Amino acid sequence: MDLHTVTSIIPARDRADLARLAPDVAPVAGGSWVFSETQPHLTGLVDLMAFEWPAWTMLDDDLVLSSTCTLAELAAIPDDRGWAAHPLFFQACTALLGSFKVWNVATVGGNVCASLPAGPMTSLLSGLDAVALVWRADGTDEEIPVAALVTGNGQNALGVGDVVRSFRVPASSLAARTAFRKIALSPIGRSGAVVIGRLATDGAFTLTVSGATVRPEQLRYAALPKAPALEADVSALTTWFTDPHGAADWRRAVSALLAVEIRDELEEVSR
Incomplete structure (x- = not known):
């Protein structure tokens, strides 16, 4: 336009x-x-594309994604480092309502900074406990977890003149097993819920709910919880919302169901 x-x-x-x-x-x-x-x-x-930042780099064993990394570049990161979480990159990209043409221009940082509940890059980076490096307008730098950067529907912790430079995904998250679920009211519709589970190498379990809530919600456990307890904890979240892509009560119900599916999948693969 x-x-x-x-x-x-x-x-x-x-x-x-x-x-x-x-x-x-x-x-x-x-x-x-x-x-x-x-x-x-x-x-x-x-x-910002004039900066010509590389799409991604490695810092120690962490993955650093430039904010200008496109979805196509993210999905094409090679699976050659033994990251158990690698499939999540492509899975999250498929949650975007857009064609391959959009993948080739839409950026990871742009998707997060738009701060829409259905933003799949917010889902991905929150699910992996990524930290955003923010260049503040006053010349200072600040690191903010992506799950805290997005504060509401179309709202975030950025001020006028602030720019997200990059996102650092910790090696511990990349080594974790993950499971992904997305649901929408129509086959190619905007996500009504995106749920990501992460099972760390030490057995700790993190569940991230987004799309269905106005901001990412995370539940953390020292080990995989029992299915009824997880379902109850998801249902107890309070930031569900209603819009044309889904009612709040439907979002709550399907998110709880998807969370249990994720829990069962990760329990199976960890045996």
Whole structure:
């Protein structure tokens, strides 16, 4: 869509260029959301793709994803390091309502910063306990867990002029076994619930519920809980919401069901 109010696009080649950001000047990466609808409040864009950050790198044994890494680049990360969690990359990408054309432009950071409940990159990175590196507008850096970065439906902990630089996925999460479930009211509809389970090498279990809640919700256990206890804990969450893609009571019910399926799958593969 043409953004007829935008009169300037500034390529960001160093951090100083981000000083141009303002309430009416927004950062843009792939632009799959920015250009999907009118943005009458914007007069300018700062193009983060001009940084030419590598899509992903390794830091010690952790995986660092650039915020400008596209979904296509994420899904194509080779399975050559023995990461038990590797299948989750592709699985999360398939939860995005979009074609391969969207995969080639939509970015990991853009999906998280849009902070929509159905954002699959928020689901993925929260499920793996990833930490976002935020470049604050005042020149400082701050690390924020992705599960805490997204605070509500379309809301997050970023201020005007703040930019997410990257996401660090810890080696311990990459080594964990994972299970993924997504449900929608139609075969290619927006996710009504995305549930990710992670079973660590020490037996600890983390369940992340998103899509069905206004922000990621996590339940942590020292070991796999019994199915009734897990179902009860999921049902006790309070941030369910209703929109055209699903009613809150339906989201609560299916999330509890999917959580038990995940628990049973991980119990089976750990034997």
